[in-house]
Amino acid sequence: MADRAARGQAHLWVVQRITAMILALAVLVHLATIITAVRGGLSAREILARTQGSEAWLGFYVVFALAAGLHGAIGLRNIAGETLGWRGRGLDFCWLGLGLLTAAFGIRAAFGLYA
Amino acid sequence: MKQLKVSVWRGEEAGCFARYDVPARDNQTVLDVVTHIQRELDPSLAYRFACRVGMCGSCAMTVNGRARWTCRTHVRKVAGADGALELRPLANLPVIRDLVADLAPFFDKWQRAQGFFKPKDAPNGAVPDEFAVVAPGSEARREADAGIECIGCAVCYASCDVVAWNQDYLGPAALNRAWTLVNDARDGARGERLDAVAGDAGCHSCHSTRSCTERCPKQIDPSGAIAGLKRTLFWDSLFGGKRHG
Numbered sequence: 001m002a003d004r005a006a007r008g009q010a011h012l013w014v015v016q017r018i019t020a021m022i023l024a025l026a027v028l029v030h031l032a033t034i035i036t037a038v039r040g041g042l043s044a045r046e047i048l049a050r051t052q053g054s055e056a057w058l059g060f061y062v063v064f065a066l067a068a069g070l071h072g073a074i075g076l077r078n079i080a081g082e083t084l085g086w087r088g089r090g091l092d093f094c095w096l097g098l099g100l101l102t103a104a105f106g107i108r109a110a111f112g113l114y115a
Numbered sequence: 116m117k118q119l120k121v122s123v124w125r126g127e128e129a130g131c132f133a134r135y136d137v138p139a140r141d142n143q144t145v146l147d148v149v150t151h152i153q154r155e156l157d158p159s160l161a162y163r164f165a166c167r168v169g170m171c172g173s174c175a176m177t178v179n180g181r182a183r184w185t186c187r188t189h190v191r192k193v194a195g196a197d198g199a200l201e202l203r204p205l206a207n208l209p210v211i212r213d214l215v216a217d218l219a220p221f222f223d224k225w226q227r228a229q230g231f232f233k234p235k236d237a238p239n240g241a242v243p244d245e246f247a248v249v250a251p252g253s254e255a256r257r258e259a260d261a262g263i264e265c266i267g268c269a270v271c272y273a274s275c276d277v278v279a280w281n282q283d284y285l286g287p288a289a290l291n292r293a294w295t296l297v298n299d300a301r302d303g304a305r306g307e308r309l310d311a312v313a314g315d316a317g318c319h320s321c322h323s324t325r326s327c328t329e330r331c332p333k334q335i336d337p338s339g340a341i342a343g344l345k346r347t348l349f350w351d352s353l354f355g356g357k358r359h360g
């Protein structure tokens with residue numbers, strides 16, 4: 001029987017790989033948007049014209065923020081475990097919380113552009 | 116005659132190097148050099164070997180900073196132009212004395228990874244009535260074949276950074292063995308074994324850096340085997356499916 005801790009660790013690994021796949025796509029969309037957006041100067045009006053009231057953009061940024069927050073936090077967890085020896089189930093929940101918190105900031109910003 | 120300048124680790128964890136001059140020969144393995152030192156220069160030198168032909172896996176040491184099997188490593192391939200050789204016990208393992216590392220943690224982890232055959236049809240070790248039919252060209256058979264010739268030398272284990280960073284990490288050889296068994300149709304412990312190799316102590320800590328694969332003297336690819344374990348566990352972790360079968 002796998003102990004629950006090992007199972008949880010495997011889940012974190014899966015989340016990090018899936019978010020990496022999402023990020024690979026999202027970063028491409030993000031870059032394309034940046035390159036298009038800066039043509040002829042970057043203006044707040046132009047950005048809001050694109051994002052305000054657009055569920056598609058809101059959805060994209062929510063997914064992007066969640067993926068980046070979770071992926072980064074789980075990655076930092078691995079680094080902390082390997083280089084500082086910070087390990088344990090309690091810390092895992094802290095990292096997960098940190099990832100969700102980071103994502104929440106991103107989602108709040110996306111809402112600001114949508115509303 | 117040209118001399119090899121050989122620095123050899125003496126003592127335990129806290130030891131130091133001793134210098135020996137050993138006559139260079141045209142055809143000479145690193146193990147020959149160690150044997151020369153022990154027979155001719157210093158009989159108190161501790162080292163380990165058995166088969167001398169690359170089968171038993173007992174002669175591995177750190178040669179000029181790299182883990183190698185010494186009985187099949189030619190001096191001319193590894194010594195510098197000045198004939199310098201530096202010999203240490205294998206890394207990532209406790210040192211017993213001189214060139215002898217303690218392999219107990221390495222083999223304990225094989226056990227923890229369930230790296231042993233558990234016959235499906237014959238729980239009591241009895242010979243099953245029927246032979247298992249395994250198609251030689253089947254994917255599972257090829258995966259098992261690729262990893263089965265491991266001699267347990269621990270060269271990969273000594274070369275893996277994750278082993279150095281995480282003392283619980285099962286390491287490339289144990290995970291490679293587990294993968295051969297996961298692919299063995301006759302084995303009855305697939306589920307337990309996949310459980311045993313999951314998580315931070317198991318395959319999910321591997322960074323796929325492939326040092327193990329590069330250094331393995333038997334051209335085994337533990338890194339690829341670990342990737343196989345991760346792949347097998349991926350869907351299971353996603354949906355929490357039963358691993359048995």
Ligand code: HEM
Pocket residue numbers: 017020021023024025027068069071072073074075076078079321322323
């Ligand atoms: C194109 C998008 C991305 C892809 C495909 C990607 C992929 C990966 C993969 C496969 C790993 C695991 C490496 C390993 O186990 O050795 C990883 C680790 C990591 N990623 Fe990303 N990543 C992406 C974007 C990001 C972003 C945007 C961040 C920052 C928020 C980030 C932060 C990290 C960190 C901190 C690690 C841990 C390093 C480690 O475990 O060695 N990544 N990434």
Ligand code: SF4
Pocket residue numbers: 274275276277278286287320321322323324325326327328337338341
């Ligand atoms: S591929 Fe994995 S097991 Fe092999 S040396 Fe790198 S981290 Fe260790």
Ligand code: SF4
Pocket residue numbers: 264265266267268269270271272287288291330331332333334335337
């Ligand atoms: S996988 Fe290769 S390097 Fe590792 S113990 Fe087996 S034979 Fe030695």
Ligand code: FES
Pocket residue numbers: 164165166167168169170171172173174175184185186187
């Ligand atoms: S002495 Fe047996 S493998 Fe080297």
